[in-house]
Amino acid sequence: MLDKQEKIFKALSDKNRIRIVKMLQKKSLCVCEIKDVLKLATSTVSKHLSILREAGLIVDWKDGKWINYKINPAPDSLVANALLYTQLQIEDDETIKNDRKLINCVDRNILCCN
Secondary structure, X not given: OHHHHHHHHHHOOOHHHHHHHHHHOOOOEEHHHHHHHHOOOHHHXXXXXXXXXXXXXXXXXXXXXXXXXXXXXXXXXXXXXXXXXXXXXXXXXXXXXXXXXXXXXXXXXXXXXX
């Protein structure tokens, strides 16, 4: 169990991964949408998503040419508690508020076709 807790804490120890979790708590997104909001390289975003997925915080699924990411809908109790904490905290942070505005404007049909 300590290994699982360590993975969760490590996953949430990075500002960009917290930002991703907060975005995914609002809606499912693909890599290019997350990349556009975070202004990071695709490989960096993919690595962050991999760490979050390995910790059990998020899941992915294929939808045509896109791989979508969302918060794990059936987490174990450790993950559920971590997700609840992130959902209840950091709501008033300006970066999080700005990210929420941006995710409503990103369009995968434009971003992912380049």
